[in-house]
Amino acid sequence: MAKLVPLFSSSKGNSYYLQGNNSAILIDAGRSCKQIENALLINDLNMNKVRSVFITHEHSDHVGALKVLSSRYHLTVYATKGTLEALYEQDKISASTNCVEITDKIETDDFKVERVDTSHDARESCGFLITTPDDRKCAIVTDTGFLTQSAIDAISSSNCAVIESNHDIEMLKSGSYPYILKKRILSMTGHLSNLDCSKMLPRFVQNGANRLVLAHLSGENNTAKIAMDEALKSLLNSNMKRDIDFTLDVAAIETNKKSVIF
Template sequence: MSLFFSVLASGSKGNATYIETDQHRFLVDAGVSGKQMEDLFKQIDRSPKDLSGILVTHEHSDHIKGLGVLARKYQLPIYANEKTWQAMESHIGDLAIDQKNIFRMEAVHSFGGLDIQSFGVSHDAAEPMFYEFHYKGKKLVIITDTGYVSERMKSIIHNADAYIFESNHDVHMLRMGRYPWSVKRRILSDVGHVSNEDAAIAMSEVMGDRTKRIYLAHLSQDNNMKELARMSVSQTLQSKGILVGEGFDLYDTDPKTATSLVAV
């Protein structure tokens, strides 16, 4: 069996990604309500009760909103680093001690044949980190919520078969939009979110001959649009000599509609 995944929800209001192998099923973040999580699982004909656990990237509400509810209802183990646990515990409610697991940054945990590696990103959270998944020679990377993609990050996530990659905002829309300047400055900073163009530049430097799918993720509800993100990323990649549709494709994600469950 292959490594399967679905981006259940993605955007500034809530994020969750489902990962499946023949032996294990994981959720990365649970950033929408418990009821919404149930509905999203139904869209891909799966159930949270079958999860092996939930991996947490950081404590912001759009990543942990439904975490406590889901974990308590289905008695699921949760994995996060120590600083993230400290930052989120008061927001997710009581959990049994055996549900609380430490997944340190820059570590690898193995579940059967599935190896999950964590890596740090640059975001204004306690100790934000994301994950890449290795299974039977396939590699899936999730990287959102970072103000920039460092050389170290690039070396870790290089040449994956599939990426779920932040393409948060259009810089012009953000600068001209309704947000107060303090919020705009935070988003544009090195601990904020990457723009469409910066995401594409990073993609051009990490994608390789095995890369077949790139999902544009964590789009701002106010400062981006799917069509604009896809166009901006495509044009920037083209300026680097990389043509969408020639060996790989771009895919949209959505806050309320899960992407199809596909094999890496």
């Protein structure tokens, strides 16, 4: 049995805590070190079991706390070659930090972690498929303009899936964002819409990914209710029943002390 704790998730900051038997890892370290420590405290957790942090890409909502957190807790930072280069260049990591490049698959702290391809306007972004010590799988796929085949395969093979459900397309189009930003979000290297996320969910559940977490919701162009309703509509239309065939949660912008056991 493994436990996933979304600490926070949105364009303001992203971080997830994943616990196996005796160790834990962090995925992304957005916001500040203090905010991550507080979010852990709220969930009756701390950094004691964490030795590694996996970074999806260099955007500040994923690495705001990385420099301080990794040196304070002597964490090993895992990321793709391109992401590590961007982190050094942008001074988001210390020269003395222990960094490991993820090529395909890596084993650490009892976890096996596979890289998942995402399509995003960062140097070399990725998602992760994490296998826990007791062979449970969690896929984390956010910050992607569309679901790549690698992402579809990873989510399909998982037990628990964190999938981006960033925006409602109409809210975004009619909202206050400048045209250039709307275009970026809607592009193939932007963010995944509620529609693009929800239409794939029945297939994922059918394949066994029945612990679903919608993530990286926009604070401006989405609400938890709208994202949840769209996902539920798609799943219920496929004759799947909530809490029987699947569970569905939203990774909150601020931690809501909710974990997913899988």
